Amino acid sequence: MKHTITLNVNGQKYTVDVEPQEKLLDVLRDKLDITSPKKGCEMGECGACTVIMNGKAVNSCLVLAVESQDAVITTVEALHADGKLHPLQQAFIDAGAVQCGFCTPGMIMSAKALLDTNPTPTEMEIKEAIAGNFCRCTGYKPIVDAIQSAAAVMKKEGA
Amino acid sequence: MIMSSFDYLKPSSLEEASKLLLENKNSRILAGGTDLLIRMRGGEVKPEKVIDIKNIAGLHEITWEDGRLVLGAAVTWTRIKEDAKIAEHFPALTQASAEFGCYDVRNRATIGGNIANAAPGSECGSPLLIYNADVIVYGPSGERSIPIDQVWLAPGRTNLAEGEFITKVSIPLYPASTKSAYRRISRVEGQDLATCAIAVMISNPEEIAAREVRIALSAVSKTPMRAAELESFLSGKAIDGETINFCKSWMHRNLYPRASSLRGTPEYKKIVLGNLLEDILREFGVLAGELI
Numbered sequence: 001m002k003h004t005i006t007l008n009v010n011g012q013k014y015t016v017d018v019e020p021q022e023k024l025l026d027v028l029r030d031k032l033d034i035t036s037p038k039k040g041c042e043m044g045e046c047g048a049c050t051v052i053m054n055g056k057a058v059n060s061c062l063v064l065a066v067e068s069q070d071a072v073i074t075t076v077e078a079l080h081a082d083g084k085l086h087p088l089q090q091a092f093i094d095a096g097a098v099q100c101g102f103c104t105p106g107m108i109m110s111a112k113a114l115l116d117t118n119p120t121p122t123e124m125e126i127k128e129a130i131a132g133n134f135c136r137c138t139g140y141k142p143i144v145d146a147i148q149s150a151a152a153v154m155k156k157e158g159a
Numbered sequence: 160m161i162m163s164s165f166d167y168l169k170p171s172s173l174e175e176a177s178k179l180l181l182e183n184k185n186s187r188i189l190a191g192g193t194d195l196l197i198r199m200r201g202g203e204v205k206p207e208k209v210i211d212i213k214n215i216a217g218l219h220e221i222t223w224e225d226g227r228l229v230l231g232a233a234v235t236w237t238r239i240k241e242d243a244k245i246a247e248h249f250p251a252l253t254q255a256s257a258e259f260g261c262y263d264v265r266n267r268a269t270i271g272g273n274i275a276n277a278a279p280g281s282e283c284g285s286p287l288l289i290y291n292a293d294v295i296v297y298g299p300s301g302e303r304s305i306p307i308d309q310v311w312l313a314p315g316r317t318n319l320a321e322g323e324f325i326t327k328v329s330i331p332l333y334p335a336s337t338k339s340a341y342r343r344i345s346r347v348e349g350q351d352l353a354t355c356a357i358a359v360m361i362s363n364p365e366e367i368a369a370r371e372v373r374i375a376l377s378a379v380s381k382t383p384m385r386a387a388e389l390e391s392f393l394s395g396k397a398i399d400g401e402t403i404n405f406c407k408s409w410m411h412r413n414l415y416p417r418a419s420s421l422r423g424t425p426e427y428k429k430i431v432l433g434n435l436l437e438d439i440l441r442e443f444g445v446l447a448g449e450l451i
Binding site: 001003019020021023042043044045047050056057058059061062063064066067110113114127128129130131132 | 169196209213349
């Protein structure tokens with residue numbers, strides 16, 4: 001039985017018909033053409049599909065699309081503004097935190113969810129926040145560095 | 160793999176949810192979904208109806224009433240982890256929440272779901288056992304309360320009757336002098352299931368004769384378990400190196416973890432649990448002298 005759901009993705013309202021077994025990840029990618037969340041393990045282990053749902057980082061492969069009725073979803077697509085990259089995006093580039101890039105959208109959304117609630121995280125807090133995001137290229141250090149420097153930039157910009 | 164199809168139902172009352180559960184034999188309750196959706200995707204469970212209980216009022220609440228903490232079944236592990244009052248009164252539960260999954264998973268996974276899954280190494284298992292929690296369920300004959308040590312029967316099997324589902328967990332408060340802790344080990348730091356885990360509570364730590372010790376162990380038997388014999392051995396007595404050595408040998412003589420575990424051999428788990436118990440007692444300041 002199909003359900004019609006309404007959700008807000010990156011500031012835009014969408015109304016879409018979904019089957020109960022469709023995941024939020026499937027709907028974002030296949031129906032709304034929002035392809036930054038990646039399909040990795042589909043078991044909530046790799047974090048490549050991480051999006052921010054109602055302020056919290058979640059694995060969009062572990063959320064049924066029908067559960068996202070009235071939800072506010074943010075993905076990497078919404079981060080840049082006026083042609084300017086978000087400090088997290090810029091920091092990932094500057095620190096060499098992107099290699100193959102497959103984990104990057106999920107990694108950045110986990111980092112954003114962290115910085116939204118904790119603008120000055122410790123290194124351990126950063127590691128905890130990205131514990132569910134696997135990266136097989138970088139060895140994580142450039143990613144942690146990038147999140148730290150983005151936090152510093154955001155603090156400066158906010159001040 | 161693509162999930163087999165099912166109907167998604169979203170009741171708004173306990174009565175409605177129980178009725179749906181009773182009417183549809185092949186149905187599953189959905190809370191956080193972090194276990195259920197994986198098992199459905201793997202084809203391990205193929206429910207015809209999925210009953211989402213997150214729309215039922217009251218199941219998301221954390222309340223403190225009549226000397227008890229009451230957690231709604233749909234309370235997420237993130238909320239448990241971030242609750243300062245829970246950390247103050249039930250540190251073992253907070254420590255377990257910090258070990259649970261990862262950020263993304265904790266943001267969805269619920270306390271009720273963790274209990275319902277009845278995993279031998281579930282993060283909630285040992286902490287709820289030492290605190291003597293009650294699990295409140297709702298079903299065709301209304302509400303009833305099940306002591307936590309009677310909830311789990313075997314891996315994936317609970318003591319719930321047809322049409323019943325978990326609505327709340329109720330935990331009694333203890334005097335401020337009570338000490339409690341949860342420790343676990345896993346293969347990697349970060350996102351992994353427990354290789355084994357232990358929770359310990361000591362009432363009246365300062366008055367040796369009045370001391371009551373509670374110990375619960377996870378991932379060493381079919382369900383999380385209390386170590387009653389160890390508890391009575393340690394209660395009301397001074398704890399020194401000799402006592403600790405007895406506890407360690409007790410682990411070797413009385414625990415039978417399955418040999419097929421991917422996460423640790425039986426021998427390893429028994430050694431680790433003895434060491435974790437020693438660590439906790441030392442932290443509590445109740446271990447007199449050095450080990451012999």
